[in-house]
Amino acid sequence: MFPDTRLRRLRLNPQIREMVRETRLSVKNFIYPMFFNENLTKPKPITSMPGVNAYPVKMAGEQAAEAYKLGIPAVMVFGIPKYKDEEGSGAWAKDGVAQKAIQSIKKASDVVVVADLCLCEYTSHGHCGKVKNGEILNDETLDLYAKTAVSQAEAGADMIAPSGMMDGMVASIRTALDDAGFKNIPIMSYSAKYASGFYGPFREAAESAPKFGDRRSHQMDPPNAREALREMELDLAEGADILMVKPALAYLDVIRDARIMFNVPIAAYNVSGEYSMIMAAAEKGWLDKDRIMLEVLTAIKRAGADIILTYFAKDVAKKLEE
Numbered sequence: 001m002f003p004d005t006r007l008r009r010l011r012l013n014p015q016i017r018e019m020v021r022e023t024r025l026s027v028k029n030f031i032y033p034m035f036f037n038e039n040l041t042k043p044k045p046i047t048s049m050p051g052v053n054a055y056p057v058k059m060a061g062e063q064a065a066e067a068y069k070l071g072i073p074a075v076m077v078f079g080i081p082k083y084k085d086e087e088g089s090g091a092w093a094k095d096g097v098a099q100k101a102i103q104s105i106k107k108a109s110d111v112v113v114v115a116d117l118c119l120c121e122y123t124s125h126g127h128c129g130k131v132k133n134g135e136i137l138n139d140e141t142l143d144l145y146a147k148t149a150v151s152q153a154e155a156g157a158d159m160i161a162p163s164g165m166m167d168g169m170v171a172s173i174r175t176a177l178d179d180a181g182f183k184n185i186p187i188m189s190y191s192a193k194y195a196s197g198f199y200g201p202f203r204e205a206a207e208s209a210p211k212f213g214d215r216r217s218h219q220m221d222p223p224n225a226r227e228a229l230r231e232m233e234l235d236l237a238e239g240a241d242i243l244m245v246k247p248a249l250a251y252l253d254v255i256r257d258a259r260i261m262f263n264v265p266i267a268a269y270n271v272s273g274e275y276s277m278i279m280a281a282a283e284k285g286w287l288d289k290d291r292i293m294l295e296v297l298t299a300i301k302r303a304g305a306d307i308i309l310t311y312f313a314k315d316v317a318k319k320l321e322e
């Protein structure tokens with residue numbers, strides 16, 4: 001008890017604080033999400049995400065290599081195709097936008113390529129799967145995911161990250177990858193992905209907003225945390241290697257639960273809206289961007305995330321270098 005105990009003793013100077021610091025950010029835990037858009041000939045700024053661009057495919061190799069040079073070990077690839085159709089066939093096309101981007105990234109550097117796997121960027125209606133009478137079909141969508149996974153692996157993806165929240169998607173992708181000879185390609189599943197308002201800016205970047213309805217029939221209901229554990233349990237049983245919670249900030253409790261319950265790496269996606277919120281406040285001069293960025297990412301790690309997907313990855317890399 002006080003006065004024998006004084007917690008301030010270990011806060012006395014920066015050296016001591018560093019010594020007893022419990023959580024340290026490292027760029028080695030980051031994955032940098034990148035957008036490649038087949039309609040572009042030059043970089044296009046995403047207005048709701050200052051500092052983030054969508055790039056033409058021809059810049060994929062060079063842009064990913066730049067992140068890699070900063071020490072970031074992995075990038076997440078999102079493709080925005082020129083043509084969209086009912087089924088989203090661009091997602092598994094041999095010469096699809098993501099496939100081309102993946103190929104050129106692999107040629108340019110040793111950065112690990114994680115392929116986001118969903119159909120919403122590729123379907124004319126903007127939904128994550130096949131749609132019939134307004135319903136987003138589950139089982140009929142699984143084959144499309146399986147084909148897409150194999151096609152991404154063939155293009156050179158090092159890891160597949162299904163984000164469509166269909167039941168059974170991990171098992172069907174695992175089987176398809178194994179059958180095609182890709183038994184060593186890991187799956188990072190967007191296991192506990194919530195129907196969140198924080199994806200707004202991403203949908204501008206990925207041109208993937210649904211034309212009708214919403215994603216609440218497959219993405220999780222934000223008030224539920226126990227259900228997230230069931231999602232993760234099932235994904236593990238189906239063969240997921242890494243479990244993801246998304247978004248991160250409003251779901252730190254879910255990240256913590258996942259960390260306690262499962263002995264596999266836990267990833268957290270610091271999503272577009274979480275990025276935009278900070279950038280907007282910083283632009284107004286209301287918050288100190290660098291300080292808040294580090295505080296928020298440290299919180300995500302402290303909650304239990306081993307891997308963090310963040311649009312701040314390059315900024316943090318530069319900051320930590322200083």
Ligand code: PBG
Nearest residue numbers: 118120163198199202271272273
């Ligand atoms: C689906 C997907 C989304 C995000 C990643 N993968 C959007 C959605 O579910 O609507 C969101 C990422 C972000 O907001 O940064 N392809």
